[in-house]
Amino acid sequence: MKIIWVLAGFVLMIAYAIIGTSNMVQAEEVLGTGTDSLIGGDLTDPEDDGEPESDDGYDAIFSANDEPGFAGGEFAFNVFDNRLGPSNDKWCCGRGGGIPDEGLHVTAEFEEQYALTHFTVSSANDVPARDPTVWEVQGSNDGEDFETIFAHDGDSFWDQRLQVVLFEAGEDYDVQKTGYSFFRHVTFDTASNPAGAYFQIGEIEFFGDDSYPVDPKTKLTTTWGRIKNAR
Numbered sequence: 001m002k003i004i005w006v007l008a009g010f011v012l013m014i015a016y017a018i019i020g021t022s023n024m025v026q027a028e029e030v031l032g033t034g035t036d037s038l039i040g041g042d043l044t045d046p047e048d049d050g051e052p053e054s055d056d057g058y059d060a061i062f063s064a065n066d067e068p069g070f071a072g073g074e075f076a077f078n079v080f081d082n083r084l085g086p087s088n089d090k091w092c093c094g095r096g097g098g099i100p101d102e103g104l105h106v107t108a109e110f111e112e113q114y115a116l117t118h119f120t121v122s123s124a125n126d127v128p129a130r131d132p133t134v135w136e137v138q139g140s141n142d143g144e145d146f147e148t149i150f151a152h153d154g155d156s157f158w159d160q161r162l163q164v165v166l167f168e169a170g171e172d173y174d175v176q177k178t179g180y181s182f183f184r185h186v187t188f189d190t191a192s193n194p195a196g197a198y199f200q201i202g203e204i205e206f207f208g209d210d211s212y213p214v215d216p217k218t219k220l221t222t223t224w225g226r227i228k229n230a231r
């Protein structure tokens with residue numbers, strides 16, 4: 001009888017290996033459209049229970065150089081509210097005068113440092129010409145000096161509205177050897193910049209590996225460090 005169980009285990013192992021291989025993702029993979037196509041449980045809200053219209057229930061400290069806040073008039077932090085849809089499910093529509101040289105950026109600061117393993121960026125609900133065409137994802141450990149992790153300068157990735165696109169280390173950008181506690185999405189241009197309502201993003205998800213050593217001196221300079229020191 002024992003040999004049967006060994007054989008059964010062997011067959012299962014092969015089956016898992018085949019399933020695992022077939023699930024391997026391609027570069028800049030389209031995951032689908034709408035909220036259900038988001039991966040969910042990203043670093044900003046592992047439980048997916050953050051309040052969509054207020055900064056409550058999230059594991060990150062958010063900041064932005066345009067419309068910081070959830071809800072609002074389609075404010076920036078709506079890119080972290082776990083929703084794809086109209087109005088305050090998105091960040092829209094760009095500040096007056098067009099995109100500044102520093103870009104339009106939204107930042108999530110974490111308590112730990114992470115090597116960015118993958119992320120998703122989703123288009124919003126309307127006008128495709130508002131989608132980012134020149135943009136970066138950057139990392140930092142002091143919130144001031146940012147390193148470029150992923151950069152794109154060209155056509156928009158999104159060919160549908162509310163479309164979730166996955167970007168992966170080793171496929172779409174270098175496998176990360178540095179952990180960062182700040183991750184920032186910066187948009188430098190869109191097709192319709194600077195005319196009228198020229199910018200929008202539906203959602204951003206960051207995923208990382210925290211098995212990197214944390215430099216305690218770096219940690220003390222971060223907002224999390226200050227909060228911890230004050231306790």
Ligand SMILES: [Ca+2]
Nearest residue numbers: 047049050057
């Ligand atoms: Ca949460």
Ligand SMILES: [Ca+2]
Nearest residue numbers: 042045080082
């Ligand atoms: Ca999320």
Ligand SMILES: [Ca+2]
Nearest residue numbers: 052078081088
């Ligand atoms: Ca919202």
Ligand SMILES: [Ca+2]
Nearest residue numbers: 078083089202
């Ligand atoms: Ca959203």
